[in-house]
Amino acid sequence: MQIPFLDMKAPYLELKNELDMTYQRVMESGWYVLGKEVEAFEQEFAQYCDVKHCIGVGNGLDALFLILKAWGIGEGDEVIVPTNTYIATWLAVTYTGAKVVPVEPDERTYNIDPNKIEVAITEKTKAIIAVHLYGQPADMPAINEIGKRYHIKVLEDAAQAHGATCYGKRVGGLGDAAGISMYPGKNLGAFGDAGVVTTNDDETADAVRVLRNYGSRVKYHNEVVGHNSRLDELQAALLRVKLRHLDEWNQRRMEVAQRYLYELGDCKEILLPYVPEWAEPVWHLFVIRSQKRDELQKKLTQHGIGSLIHYPIPPHLSGAYKEYGWVKGYYPIAERMANEVLSLPVGPHMKDQAKHVIEKIVYSVGEGI
Numbered sequence: 001m002q003i004p005f006l007d008m009k010a011p012y013l014e015l016k017n018e019l020d021m022t023y024q025r026v027m028e029s030g031w032y033v034l035g036k037e038v039e040a041f042e043q044e045f046a047q048y049c050d051v052k053h054c055i056g057v058g059n060g061l062d063a064l065f066l067i068l069k070a071w072g073i074g075e076g077d078e079v080i081v082p083t084n085t086y087i088a089t090w091l092a093v094t095y096t097g098a099k100v101v102p103v104e105p106d107e108r109t110y111n112i113d114p115n116k117i118e119v120a121i122t123e124k125t126k127a128i129i130a131v132h133l134y135g136q137p138a139d140m141p142a143i144n145e146i147g148k149r150y151h152i153k154v155l156e157d158a159a160q161a162h163g164a165t166c167y168g169k170r171v172g173g174l175g176d177a178a179g180i181s182m183y184p185g186k187n188l189g190a191f192g193d194a195g196v197v198t199t200n201d202d203e204t205a206d207a208v209r210v211l212r213n214y215g216s217r218v219k220y221h222n223e224v225v226g227h228n229s230r231l232d233e234l235q236a237a238l239l240r241v242k243l244r245h246l247d248e249w250n251q252r253r254m255e256v257a258q259r260y261l262y263e264l265g266d267c268k269e270i271l272l273p274y275v276p277e278w279a280e281p282v283w284h285l286f287v288i289r290s291q292k293r294d295e296l297q298k299k300l301t302q303h304g305i306g307s308l309i310h311y312p313i314p315p316h317l318s319g320a321y322k323e324y325g326w327v328k329g330y331y332p333i334a335e336r337m338a339n340e341v342l343s344l345p346v347g348p349h350m351k352d353q354a355k356h357v358i359e360k361i362v363y364s365v366g367e368g369i
């Protein structure tokens, strides 16, 4: 049995008729960038996140970057970022000219540790980016409280957490703004690159709308040095179809995750994800930890089971940030995670495959891996 890490084609096959009809509708409309479909998707996704504004952009990295730009963040400023995240979170800051100030995660939740944020704040700090990593919401009330006290903005990177809730509230409207990727592999994924900005703040929304479209509100009237980062009509229309299935598909992910949590509970050598009682994750990834990670991954591969490492090199040790002079040992929690984490297959189209994954893990661990 071959179990891919994620079946990218299955979402299309499940919704083929609806998606094919949508494709035709958009192609025949003769209008392809920033139009009715984008407007409708923006409204529908804002409603889904229970937030006032949603602005479609080109991808998740741009969403984060445009928010920081909208807030006037740039050279001479500092932005707090988690050490444990996908590098896009950091790149968005770097593109503005501001400095990244990394903060280590809570070892249980893997998200930024609110207790470690305050010591990283300086007079130059302009924002904190909270990433809802692996689909688990960060502790937003604690982070917002710090943001309020120091008058700095809180930005959610919700690329991995469409639909997740924190104290019963959906992510996307919990900080000052959120950048959300809709890359094909995300829980709500387009058929190409896509992203959105969500916010309850009118000024941020207005500034991002202008920035995404060459700095113009009225065609050929360029108020500021803008960018070209627009969600296209086709992706927006296809996302509208998929949005209607997001909750059901998240539920299916949850069923797989619960099965892993329950049936791998007694498995020595591996550490399972921890879910705080105030969090409802959407299981973008199911990340386990093991000191024998590499051996375990090799065994799974031999059994035809796909797995991935999120992420093998923490941003501070990547070539992109070598100018900062960080060396091994600088952010030990992120580094330990890079050596120990392994993401098991999880997705809305797994059916009974979880059983097979569990069997092989239990067997491998029983054999000393």
Ligand SMILES: *Cc1c(COP(=O)(O)O)cnc(C)c1O
Residues within 6 Å of the ligand: 059, 060, 061, 062, 085, 086, 088, 089, 131, 157, 159, 160, 181, 182, 183, 193, 194, 195
């Ligand atoms: C995917 C992802 C991004 C970037 O999204 P793109 O659409 O690929 O630009 C940013 N942050 C996190 C945490 C992500 O997982």
